[in-house]
Amino acid sequence: xxxxxxxxxxxxxxxxxxxxxxxxxxxxxxxxxxxxxxxxxxxxxxxxxxxxxxxxxxxxxxxxxxxxxxxxxxxxxxxxxxxxxxxxxxxxxxxxxxxxxxxxxxxxxxxxxx
Amino acid sequence: xxxxxxxxxxxxxxxxxxxxxxxxxxxxxxxxxxxxxxxxxxxxxxxxxxxxxxxxxxxxxxxxxxxxxxxxxxxxxxxxxxxxxxxxxxxxxxxxxxxxxxxxxxxxxxxxxxxxxxxxxxxxxxxxxxxxxxxxxxxx
Numbered sequence: 359x360x361x362x363x364x365x366x367x368x369x370x371x372x373x374x375x376x377x378x379x380x381x382x383x384x385x386x387x388x389x390x391x392x393x394x395x396x397x398x399x400x401x402x403x404x405x406x407x408x409x410x411x412x413x414x415x416x417x418x419x420x421x422x423x424x425x426x427x428x429x430x431x432x433x434x435x436x437x438x439x440x441x442x443x444x445x446x447x448x449x450x451x452x453x454x455x456x457x458x459x460x461x462x463x464x465x466x467x468x469x470x471x472x
Numbered sequence: 473x474x475x476x477x478x479x480x481x482x483x484x485x486x487x488x489x490x491x492x493x494x495x496x497x498x499x500x501x502x503x504x505x506x507x508x509x510x511x512x513x514x515x516x517x518x519x520x521x522x523x524x525x526x527x528x529x530x531x532x533x534x535x536x537x538x539x540x541x542x543x544x545x546x547x548x549x550x551x552x553x554x555x556x557x558x559x560x561x562x563x564x565x566x567x568x569x570x571x572x573x574x575x576x577x578x579x580x581x582x583x584x585x586x587x588x589x590x591x592x593x594x595x596x597x598x599x600x601x602x603x604x605x606x607x608x609x610x611x612x
Contacts, residue, residue, distance in 0.1 A: 359487060380490075381519035382483035388576070411490070413515050414580035421567075422576045442508040449509075449586045450567065450579060 359383040361408075362390045370401035370469060376408030379416030388419045395423050400432050401469035403462070407438030412446055420456055435465035478535040481526040481552075489518050489536055493548075496538045500546065502608065510546070510606055513587040516580035517550045517559070517602050525554030525600065545589075548604040556600045558593040559584070 360377040371394050379387050394402055404420075420436075427434050435457040439447070447453050459465050477492040479485040490511050497507045518534055526532040537549040564585070565578045584591065590605035 359484075378487065380483070380486050380515060381523065382486055384576075413512060413519065414583050415519065415577070418570075418576035418579060421571050421579070422574045424571045425574055442505060445505060445509065446512060446583070449583055452567075455567070455571065 360386055362386055364390065364394070366399055369399045370403060370466070371398040372403040372405055374405040374408060378411035379409065379419075380411065380413045381415040384413075384415035384419055387416055388422075391419060391423055395426050395430070395432065402427075402432060402434040403465050403469060404434065404436040405438055405462070406436055406440075406443060409439065409443055412443050417446065417450065417452060421452070424455060433469040433471070435459055435468040437462055437465035473540050474537060475540070476535060476537040478533050480530040481522040481528055481532040481534055481554075482530050483519065483522060483528060486515055486519055486522075490515055492536065493538060496540065497546070500540060500608070506609070509587045510548070513584045513604060513606075514548050514550065516584050517548075517604065520559065520580055521550060521552050521554060521557075521600075521602070525552055525557050543608065545605055545607050548606075550602045550604070552600055553598055554600060556595045558595075559602060560591050560593045 360379050360383040363374045365372050373390055373394060437459050439458060447458060457468050459468060475496045479488055493511045493514050494507060497510060514536060521534055522528055532554060535551040539547040559581055562581050564582060570578055588604045589607045592603040594601040594603060
């Protein structure tokens with residue numbers, strides 16, 4: 359249901375999410391993001407261009423790492439969200455708590471901002 | 473029209489429920505965004521019932537009924553025989569508190585409340601029914 363690919367280049371790890379993140383598949387996102395937050399590069403890009411659906415279980419994964427990202431002084435940006443997926447973040451005001459941008463270039467600019 | 477589907481309480485079946493709801497709502501001339509948000513709300517209630525009321529047991533099942541009799545509203549009944557949990561009495565959590573405590577759950581019902589116009593909980597003859605009502609704004 360969901361596929362998560364990880365690539366690391368210089369100081370930036372990109373997680374590309376393809377498919378649907380719901381209560382059944384959110385564990386995969388949790389494991390992948392947890393690994394990057396705890397052992398990965400200081401810059402984290404989340405490529406959501408292949409993400410077709412997200413429920414609260416997926417939102418919860420992102421929310422649960424906000425504190426760790428702050429404490430560890432990491433930077434994370436999500437990009438490429440389609441309108442429906444973006445709307446789910448907006449409904450709860452998470453667009454104010456996470457960095458959501460349109461393109462990879464904008465996301466890179468955010469994580470490179472020291 | 474009344475449409476319904478019944479699936480075993482395994483989280484892997486949430487996708488079947490979403491596909492079913494999308495297909496029913498596709499006939500309603502609604503915007504994609506509106507359909508998507510209703511699918512999400514139903515998914516959240518079903519996930520909640522499967523996990524909390526039925527412990528994801530494949531021996532238990534959950535039924536979703538979609539009633540599209542009126543152009544002005546759609547009603548979803550999500551029915552199970554699990555341990556009754558009245559979601560309308562669930563207090564709304566504080567998002568900042570969830571973040572501070574690094575909790576991964578607790579926001580599904582917030583989404584449902586934001587999306588739907590009315591949420592009712594009915595417990596009758598051993599069945600628990602969560603009834604979601606959405607007022608519609610048909611395109612055109």
